[in-house]
Amino acid sequence: MTSGTTFKTTPRTNSKTTLRTTPRTIFRKTFGTGPRTTSRTSGGIQRTPVSYVVLTLLALFAGLPLLILVFNSFKSSLELGQNPLGLPSSLEFGNYVEAWTRGSIGRGMWNSVVLVGGTVIGTCVCAGACAYSMARLDLPFKRGMENYLFVVISLPVQMFIVPLFFLWSNLNLIDSLFGLVVIYVALNTPFSVLLLRTFLVGIPRELDEAARIDGANEWQIAWRVILPLARPGLLTVGLVAGLGAYSELLFSVIFVTTPEKLPMATALLQYSQGHTQLFGLVNAAAVIMTLPAVLLFLFMQRKFIAGLASGGVKG
Amino acid sequence: MTLPDEGRLRRRRRRLVAIAFAFPALALNLLVIAGPAVSSLYYAWTDWNGFSAPSFTGLDNARRLIEDATFWNALGHNLIWLVLFLTVPMAMGLVGAFMLSRVRRGASLFRVIFFIPYVIASVVNAQIWKSLLDPATGIAAQLDRIGITWLNDVYFFGDSNLSLYSVAFVDNWHFWGFLVVLFLAAMQSVDPSLFEAARIDGAGPFREFWHITLPGIRATLMFALMIISLGALLAFDYSFALTAGGPAGSSDLVSLLVNRTAFTALEPGYASFMALVISLLGGVLLVIFHFIRRNEDTR
Numbered sequence: 001m002t003s004g005t006t007f008k009t010t011p012r013t014n015s016k017t018t019l020r021t022t023p024r025t026i027f028r029k030t031f032g033t034g035p036r037t038t039s040r041t042s043g044g045i046q047r048t049p050v051s052y053v054v055l056t057l058l059a060l061f062a063g064l065p066l067l068i069l070v071f072n073s074f075k076s077s078l079e080l081g082q083n084p085l086g087l088p089s090s091l092e093f094g095n096y097v098e099a100w101t102r103g104s105i106g107r108g109m110w111n112s113v114v115l116v117g118g119t120v121i122g123t124c125v126c127a128g129a130c131a132y133s134m135a136r137l138d139l140p141f142k143r144g145m146e147n148y149l150f151v152v153i154s155l156p157v158q159m160f161i162v163p164l165f166f167l168w169s170n171l172n173l174i175d176s177l178f179g180l181v182v183i184y185v186a187l188n189t190p191f192s193v194l195l196l197r198t199f200l201v202g203i204p205r206e207l208d209e210a211a212r213i214d215g216a217n218e219w220q221i222a223w224r225v226i227l228p229l230a231r232p233g234l235l236t237v238g239l240v241a242g243l244g245a246y247s248e249l250l251f252s253v254i255f256v257t258t259p260e261k262l263p264m265a266t267a268l269l270q271y272s273q274g275h276t277q278l279f280g281l282v283n284a285a286a287v288i289m290t291l292p293a294v295l296l297f298l299f300m301q302r303k304f305i306a307g308l309a310s311g312g313v314k315g
Numbered sequence: 316m317t318l319p320d321e322g323r324l325r326r327r328r329r330r331l332v333a334i335a336f337a338f339p340a341l342a343l344n345l346l347v348i349a350g351p352a353v354s355s356l357y358y359a360w361t362d363w364n365g366f367s368a369p370s371f372t373g374l375d376n377a378r379r380l381i382e383d384a385t386f387w388n389a390l391g392h393n394l395i396w397l398v399l400f401l402t403v404p405m406a407m408g409l410v411g412a413f414m415l416s417r418v419r420r421g422a423s424l425f426r427v428i429f430f431i432p433y434v435i436a437s438v439v440n441a442q443i444w445k446s447l448l449d450p451a452t453g454i455a456a457q458l459d460r461i462g463i464t465w466l467n468d469v470y471f472f473g474d475s476n477l478s479l480y481s482v483a484f485v486d487n488w489h490f491w492g493f494l495v496v497l498f499l500a501a502m503q504s505v506d507p508s509l510f511e512a513a514r515i516d517g518a519g520p521f522r523e524f525w526h527i528t529l530p531g532i533r534a535t536l537m538f539a540l541m542i543i544s545l546g547a548l549l550a551f552d553y554s555f556a557l558t559a560g561g562p563a564g565s566s567d568l569v570s571l572l573v574n575r576t577a578f579t580a581l582e583p584g585y586a587s588f589m590a591l592v593i594s595l596l597g598g599v600l601l602v603i604f605h606f607i608r609r610n611e612d613t614r
Contacts, residue, residue, distance in 0.1 A: 051414040055421075058411050059428045062492055066431065069443045084456040130340035137333035138326070145337070152348055156549055156597050158570060158590035160351035162577045163358060166365045167351060186347035189340045218332050247436030249552045250570070254578060269438045269556055272445070279446040286439045297434045301427055304434065305496055 069290075073283040080280050095284035099271070104259060105285045108267025112246055114177050115184070115263050119245035120238045122185035127192035127237060128230070132222055134193065135200035136208065149190040157250065165254060175258045183251055188241040195307075199233035200226065236307040239300065243308075246293060264289050359591040363584035365577075376588035386589060389560075389567040392479055393593075396568065397547035399483050400490075401540060407487075408494025408539070413524055415495065416502045426499065429492035437489070437552035444485040445557060448472065472558050475565035482566050486553040494539055498532060505531035533611065541604045548597050569593050 072080060073095055074088035083089070100106045133139045134146070164183070165174070173179030203226060211221050227234075252266050262270065268289050272282045297304050359376065363369030380386055411429060415422050432440060447453040448471040455466035471481040509527050518526070529536070551570040554560055560567035560575075569589065577586035 048418055051417045052421075054410065054414050055418065055425050058407070058414075059425055062432055062488070063428050065443050065447055065488070066435075068447065069439075072446065080452050081456070084452050084460075085454065086457075126340040126343060129336045133333045133336035137336060138329040139333040139337055140330060145341075152344060154545065154597075154601060155348065155352060156545070156590075156594045158549070158573050159355060159594045160348050162573070162583045162586050162590060163351035163354045164347060165578065166583060169365075182343065183347055186343040189344060193340060222336075243434065247438070249437055249555065250574075253555070254574065265436050265438045268436075268442070272438075272442050277451070279449070279452050282442055283446060286442045290435050290439050293434055293436070294431060297431065298427070301423075301430075305426075305430060308433065308493070 069283055070287055072280055073287045075280045077278060077280055095280045096288065099281055099285040099288065104262060104267045104271060105264075105288055107260065108262055108264040109288070111177060111261060111267070112264035115181060116242045116245045118177070118181035119184040119188065120242045122181060123188040123192055123241040124234050124238055126185060127189045127196055128227070128234060129222075130189070131193045131196035131200055132226060135197045136205075136222075136226070137218070146194070149194055152190045153194075161250070161254070168255060173255075175256055175261055177256070177261060177263070180252060180255050180263075181245075183255065184241070184245045184248065187251075188237075188244060192237040192241065195237060196230065196233050199230055203229050232303075235300075236303050239296070239304055240307040243293060243296075243304075355587040355590060358584050359588040361584045362582075363587070364581055365583045369584060372584075376585050379585065380588060380592065385564060385567070385572060386569070388564055389569045389572045390593075392567060393548055393550070393569050395479065396483055396550055397544060399480075400487065400543045400547050404487050404491040404494055404543070405536075405539065407491040408498050409529075411491070411495035412498035412502055413528060415499050416528075417520070426496060429495045431492070432489045433493045435489070438556050440485060440489045441553060441556035444481075444488070445472065448481065472566075473562060475562050478558050478562060478566040482554050482557050485557060486550065489553075497535060497539060501532035501535035502528055537604065537608060537611070541601070544600045544604075545597050548593055548600075 068085055071086065071088050072084075074090070074092050075083070076092070076094070079089060134142055139145065168174050168179055168183075171179075173182070207225050207229075208221050211225050216224065246263075247265055249265055249269075252263050253269075256262060256266065259270070268282075268285055271285050275282050358369060360371055360373065361369035362372045362375070415425055418425075448455075450456065450467055450470060455469065458464070458466055469477070471477050505528065509531070510523060513523050513527055549570055550568050551574075554566050554568050554571055555574075558566045560571045570593075573586045573589050573593075576589065577583040
């Protein structure tokens, strides 16, 4: 019973029986429940070279711009003019130092740390508690709650952003990272609740019963029994919410405008608009912003992919 | 049969605990999403300026919208966006996923490379392509050095004939890898014996793709079409970061226009009406998808 992963297996529907196409079935599929289907790549060897050629072309299309970004972040403006796409002549960190110290990038990073931290904690707590209540407790109107969450997920942002801004300005939450955290938590919660609920439903009830017989109260059961088992689900939710908060643009542009409080995304945007032709400098700032997200992604690919694929609407 | 008193009390207590657990999420949701969404249903029919009390103006906003060329311009761009995103990334995603499903070595590396742009923030991706497509420092400058000059005067984001497509191109560069991963997961759960049967019958890769893969992942295809359609009505980031809708409104989108109308022109009442129209369009799309899905299920 030590690994939580054993519990996330919801009964795997055979592909013969047509699944009802709900976002849930999609994310169950993408979520990688159950063993991965055995490789069905037994296609003739003679076909694979074509596949590799196409895949390599696509990989170059996706990857080369990123490499060039990194190359150019080491170049001075002069070198950039002479050698726009190639390897830099030397590893000069001058651009990085300048972007970090003189620009608003260092401060933006700190603001983003606060923003991401708050969003991740808030989302995990709110969504975790709500999912627990829906999966395990005697919550009235469960079905209604679920439908409500689905409606909220598909509600377009424009539907509420305008009144929300004026509500926030009445509550003095404009230009405050806390105000933005509250919004991000609210935006991330519906999807996270649904994801965590499918997770919690898979945990056998006998565990709660056993704990209850041993005299644990509701709170202790949630905290000591369920939470450790739900950790993989919370990790997924945290990654999605955190990455979202880190790169979100629409709300941060509208709700935070004071230069000192700009998170990384808007700080970078402003920086690039203030240094239009200094691509080396702005590229260094962009690399600084990208590095944490990409490193985290490389370390936790499966979690990331599963979480984002079940994520939802993002143009 | 009535419950004994103590049992009823315990039951009520259990319910209260359950509600307490669900309360924070629900309260936040009502405050940030549901409350403002419902109130915008009212503001849409007023001349609200955000600060003084709104007064009901009936159909005024609707009449104004019908004659508002900037709105139709932006909505037209959203529709072009919709068509572009329903085709280009779908095709790239399908090709990428199908090829990936046929190779054994390196598949996970390719998958990661395809997916990385999706994890990177839109402002960074915008910056990457802003510098790559800049005539002085990007691809054009490199080509110029080897004597190819026809890109020298092409301003991808500054030319009003190109700006919308350039912005869509960058957004697609970031998005298609996501579809690869989504489709690949679906393809891997198609019954492998179907492929074997097809091979025994002598089907080539194209017929395999057409007759087995595509029908096998129909559910996921529908899901992708749905999120793309809704996303196309909401697209904001790339147009905002790359061109801010310009030049001369040539890459304007409704979400940017709503934003400007509400917060720059300070006409949140009218902006709410625009938002209501675009949300209704989204709702219509959802209903259409719902019916298509139901038809599929009953087949």
